[in-house]
Amino acid sequence: MTSSISERITTICASLPPSVRLIAVSKTFSSEVIRTAYNAGIRDFGENRIQEAASKQAELHDLADITWHFIGHLQSNKAKKAIELFDWIHSVDNLKLAQRLNQLAQQLEVSPHVCLQVKILPDPHKSGWSVPELLADLPALNQCKNLQIQGLMTIPPVGLNNAEIINVFKNTHKLAKEIQEQNWSHIKMQELSMGMSGDYQLAVQAGATMVRLGTILFGERT
Ligand SMILES: *Cc1c(COP(=O)(O)O)cnc(C)c1O
Numbered sequence: 001m002t003s004s005i006s007e008r009i010t011t012i013c014a015s016l017p018p019s020v021r022l023i024a025v026s027k028t029f030s031s032e033v034i035r036t037a038y039n040a041g042i043r044d045f046g047e048n049r050i051q052e053a054a055s056k057q058a059e060l061h062d063l064a065d066i067t068w069h070f071i072g073h074l075q076s077n078k079a080k081k082a083i084e085l086f087d088w089i090h091s092v093d094n095l096k097l098a099q100r101l102n103q104l105a106q107q108l109e110v111s112p113h114v115c116l117q118v119k120i121l122p123d124p125h126k127s128g129w130s131v132p133e134l135l136a137d138l139p140a141l142n143q144c145k146n147l148q149i150q151g152l153m154t155i156p157p158v159g160l161n162n163a164e165i166i167n168v169f170k171n172t173h174k175l176a177k178e179i180q181e182q183n184w185s186h187i188k189m190q191e192l193s194m195g196m197s198g199d200y201q202l203a204v205q206a207g208a209t210m211v212r213l214g215t216i217l218f219g220e221r222t
Contacts, residue, residue, distance in 0.1 A: 005033065006040035008217050013041065016211070020204055023069050023193075025214030027052065028221040031059035037217065038063055046090075046212050048072025050081045057085060071153075071212055073127055080104050083112055090153045090193045090212070093117040093127040095137045098144050105146035115153035115193045116141070118175065120168045123157040131175060142184045151191030151209070152176050156199065165199050169206030 003011075009024075016022060025046040026034045034045060034056060046069040047053035053068065060066065070086040073093065079100050082089060092098050092114045105112055117128035129137065141149060152175065156168040173192055180189035195203025197216035204211065214221065 005036050005218060009037060009040040009042060012213065012216065017204065020208060021210045023071070023210055023212045024217055025071065025196075025212050026056070026218065027072075027214065029218050031056045033218060034060060035063070038066065043067055044069060046071040046214075047086075050078045050085065053085055054081070069212075076100055080108075083108055083110060086112065088113045088115075090115045090210075091117050091127075092147075093129065095140055098141055098147065102144035102146045111146050111148050113148045113150050115151050115191060116149065117153045117155075118172060120154060120171045120175070121157055121160075125157070126155060128154070134175075135179075138179065138182070138184060138187065142186045145186050147186075149187045151189050151193065153193035155194075155196070162199075162202060166202045166206055169194050169199075169203050169208065173207040 013022060021044060023044045023046045024037050024042045027048045043065055044067045048071050057068065067088065068086045069088040069090055070082050071090045074082055074089065074091060074097060076097060079097065083101060083104050089112055092101065101112065116134060118134055119126060119128040119130055152172055154168060154172045156165045172194060176189040176192060179187065191209045192207055193210040193212065194208045195211035197213050200211040200213060
């Protein structure tokens with residue numbers, strides 16, 4: 001890529017519908033790179049490792065209006081740090097983790113925004129609820145009153161063609177609607193976190209409200 005980060009940000013922001021929130025996935029990139037993206041207008045950043053995020057956040061503490069999104073697999077022993085460092089956790093992938101986060105949120109007197117990670121198709125390489133598992137866990141999730149459950153997150157398995165990918169995204173959207181129609185008191189389904197550099201246009205077509213873009217903004221990770 002020969003264009004600069006700020007040029008790429010401008011182009012991609014202009015191509016997204018205004019209803020779609022761009023999460024710039026800055027994992028592996030330095031705090032200077034994040035600062036460049038901030039100066040180009042980005043306020044939402046995604047990270048997938050707690051330690052890495054903690055040190056970058058310390059270096060960027062002067063940028064007080066950044067919203068930090070955790071997008072990686074979260075181990076239970078890092079749940080407390082995650083709540084302290086992040087406003088959003090997109091990758092809540094099982095009931096035990098949700099309950100642990102809920103308990104910690106109560107103790108810390110915060111109410112993090114979370115998405116529930118769902119696997120529309122079986123995928124041994126990813127964590128997340130299957131659709132039947134998620135539907136079965138909704139009553140218990142509805143008890144997690146210190147979490148602001150905002151919607152679903154999904155990542156299609158690798159190796160699908162575009163038609164199959166868009167089906168994954170459409171089925172995620174459909175599932176969110178079904179859950180919303182059940183009218184849970186503490187589960188909202190207004191957000192769909194789906195779409196990465198290779199497939200975000202398909203995700204947007206299927207109703208994504210948050211896209212998580214790394215490579216297309218910052219270049220290849222090494
Ligand atoms: C790394 C990562 C992204 C960004 O991926 P790109 O293909 O670089 O855009 C998005 N979502 C998750 C969960 C990730 O781990």
